[in-house]
Amino acid sequence: MEMIARQFRIGLWALAAAVLPVSAAYADAAPPAISARASPQQIKAMQTLVHSLALQAAMYAVPIVAMYNLRSTISLGPDAKAPPDEIWRIENVTTPEIAQKAGYVTPNVNVVYGFGFIDLGRQPFILHAPDSHGRYYMIQVVDMWSNAFAYVGGVATGYKGGVYALVGPGWRGALPAGVKRIDCPTRWVEIQPRVHLAGEADLAAAQRVLHAITVTGLAQYEGRPAPAPISYRYAIPRINPKVASSQMQFVDPLQFWEIFSAAMNENPPPKSEIKSVLPLYKYLGIELGKQWKRESVDPLIAQEMKLAAEEIGPLMNQSLAIGGGSANGWIIPPPNLGMPGADYLARAIVAVFGLTSNTPTEAIYYSGMLDGNSLPLTGARRYTMTLKEPMLYAKRIPPGFWSMTMYDAVTFYTAPNPIDRYALGSDDDLTRNPDGSITLYVQHDDPGPGKQANWLPAPSGPFYLILRNYAPAPEVVEALQNPAAFPGPPPLIAVH
DSSP states (O other): OHHHHHHHHHHHHHHHHHHHHHHOOSSSSSSOOOOTTOHHHHHHHHHHHHHHHHHHHHHHHHHHHHHHHHHIIIIITTSSSTTSSEEEOSSOSSSHHHHHHHHHHSOTTEEEEEEEEEEEESEEEEEEOOOOOTTEEEEEEEEOOOOOOEEEEEEHOOSEEEEEEOOOOOOOOOOOOTTTEEEOSSSSSEEEEEEEEGGGGGHHHHHHHHHHHHEEEEEHHHHHOOOOOOOOOOOOOOOHHHHOOOGOSSSSOOOOOOHHHHHHSSSOOOHHHHTTTHHHHHGGOOTSOOOOOOOGSSSHHHHHHHHHHHHHHHHTTHHHHHHEEEEEEEEEOOOOTOTTTOHHHHHHHHHHHTTOOTTTEEEEEEEEOTTTTOOOOBBOOOOOEEESSGGGGOOOTTTTOOOEEEEEEESSOOOOOOOOOOOOTTTTTOOTTTTSEEEEESSSSOTTTTOOOGEEEEESSSSSEEEEEESSSSSHHTTTTTTTGGSSOOOOEEEE
């Protein structure tokens, strides 16, 4: 009986250590590793359980880790582009070189971008939006969980401009008269202006609008001394520099969890999630208010967490069709894009593949991953795509626009090509067929005389496309409520 009781206790200890932080499972001293005191059958069962739990936690965590990585690239890393509380205005994102410099996944080449990470921990910031005199622009405001919770400009407020206050959690005070308040759910937020760029000749005019978008601390705005500067001490993500930072290609995968813990403690999730979601992750050693430390986690658990961190990026990239519908090889976005609420899978997919994607009211994205025969797109083949009216998927409110952009499926940036063309769309003078339709040529090599105007160059290897509709018409947004029935763009047809 004593031997049976002893084996039972060992089994309980193994289970507790597999699903509890060491300090919780043993009050006095850490036990030996699970593998030293559990049977092979127990170890296999616990590996399966812990791995599943770690994948769920990684899915929940990946948006804030992606935002942390982007913040490091833009504002806090060794090659930062602009300090916190200022906007980095990209001179032109069309080239792959500049896209890689930004570290921003799947950039739109028909806008000039701004990126600004704002620390609202000490004071609100005043956001000034200009009158663009009819040029399309918008300013997306994103929390550290990647939710696009507010907009200035665009469909939301139009193009006449205004003055707004970004107010952090818990701030109490008075705002100046005439300033519209935007309450922000996290201490850090990112503001991301996009200004329509209709070709290289339009760059100077687009830049003038972009430079007129400014942020100013409330104290400075009111003529008072600014708060003393902060010295930030954040860990620098060690990731593959050749691909977008949202892809989660960490040199040390366990850094994913260290960053998640630190970022979450600084920018806690909503209270409802603290109560309903976070208790599950305490079994991995993840708790709000405590920094996750690898040395405090049993090696069996740490190994499964390492594997989950390595898997989460590729899993999200290959799961695009789960969140929305699909038609003709295109992924139709879900209606909750940008503000998914408790749909953590949809949020994670977007964070990896298209971080800071807009809500459908402001912009709709169709992801072209397959051709009309459901085969992956590759520069080893030539494709045609014929656009015919009515193009519901591209219907928009002036001054909105549509464009289709080419991306390298390895780097998730635009693809180098000999004519420096990365997109085609409503800004271009496309050649029409006799019946009024437009045939696009999507291929690696030159399609020949008479077809170059409609040629979208592809890399030699795998690629994907994004067709964007900015300022979509209300009927398009309404139709997208049922993505499974949405017609979507026409297919790409392989011709060789």
